[in-house]
């Protein structure tokens with residue numbers, strides 16, 4: 077049990093914004109959190125092993141695609157509310173609240189790689205004098221906070237609960253989404269004891285405008301995060317698989333999804349596409365898959381979803397090649413103008429982007445690929461560099477097919493008649509993100525294809 081005086085003192089410091097906050101890991105999650113903490117009035121010490129990020133942040137440069145941080149970070153840095161360090165000790169020793177948001181990727185075998193979390197845990201063991209609040213925000217399987225992080229933090233002789241508060245609070249940020257900044261996304265907090273949950277909840281209440289929900293343990297909060305992302309992963313797989321079926325049945329499945337979404341309860345629309353990309357949805361489910369295997373209860377639904385989701389780039393390429401054949405064209409000698417390299421709209425992040433898988437697969441069939449992405453200047457696939465064309469129109473010159481693989485808003489405004497004029501005879505437009513209308517494409521003289529539509 078912690079001393080009540082220590083708990084009350086930390087709560088008072090948080091309420092009065094005198095608590096010093098340390099954010100470990102200044103990436104897509106850590107930067108907005110640092111900004112939200114500083115905007116609320118806290119002094120923030122950011123820590124990152126990447127000296128380039130530390131230098132940029134101290135120069136007031138926002139390197140993450142987050143409208144909220146881009147707007148506020150420069151003035152908060154000039155006001156000395158945020159300062160970045162490359163040494164954990166320098167950032168954490170004086171802090172009252174320490175938030176860990178380092179990467180949790182997959183290892184070579186496809187299982188959890190907790191090496192970053194462990195390294196920070198070891199480093200923090202010597203920085204825990206006084207009653208501090210330690211928060212883990214990195215996504216991981218249920219049990220990580222108490223089974224993996226807590227023993228490392230206790231290495232310096234301090235005991236979680238008695239000497240410091242420890243909570244897990246999952247991050248739900250959807251960077252690049254201007255409608256939901258970190259401040260207005262509801263937060264879940266699970267502490268290892270009552271006092272931890274109390275100070276953790278108080279901290280988030282003081283930096284967010286959204287409600288904060290406390291749960292009974294870190295494991296419940298960890299499970300909630302993975303549930304959210306498995307829900308997305310499995311539901312996307314469901315509509316992907318049903319899309320392939322309805323294409324064959326000759327039924328417009330996108331229209332069916334929109335029709336189903338008119339039901340006011342019990343249904344949430346998900347849309348098909350060329351595959352799943354990014355840093356979270358394709359990897360988070362496999363943290364639980366690992367835990368499930370350890371428990372002897374394999375997650376069959378996740379495995380089935382993985383199979384379907386991985387099939388999507390293959391399906392797209394096979395449909396495209398069939399359409400070329402119908403147009404009397406062979407793969408070799410044909411050119412595809414691929415619009416969209418990022419894994420989602422309005423960002424420049426190409427991590428695990430399905431577009432890269434599609435490029436790889438087209439190259440194998442000897443199709444020439446030209447790319448355009450308004451946010452991504454170039455990509456490398458299997459050692460070959462693809463520079464982005466300067467505009468959607470310049471990418472399609474002499475192309476046989478335009479293939480839309482990312483839902484960037486700019487593609488909605490494509491000048492389809494001009495596009496058609498620049499392309500070869502019998503041109504195809506394959507819209508895997510269902511952004512354009514069939515009628516507009518056909519009126520422009522393009523053969524229209526999409527995922528989920530016949």
Ligand SMILES: NC(=O)c1ccc[n+]([C@@H]2O[C@H](COP(=O)([O-])OP(=O)(O)OC[C@H]3O[C@@H](n4cnc5c(N)ncnc54)[C@H](O)[C@@H]3O)[C@@H](O)[C@H]2O)c1
Pocket residue numbers: 100101102103104105106123124125126129164177178179180192195196213214215216247248249250251355356
């Ligand atoms: N990106 C998202 O949209 C998102 C959303 C919700 C949850 N998450 C989760 O949050 C965590 C962080 O994700 P991210 O997208 O911010 O990752 P990121 O790669 O953008 O940032 C992580 C940062 O941590 C730094 N780092 C690595 N080891 C460090 C160490 N020992 N000490 C200090 N800094 C270190 C890296 O240099 C990097 O700058 C992950 O677990 C991720 O799954 C991410």
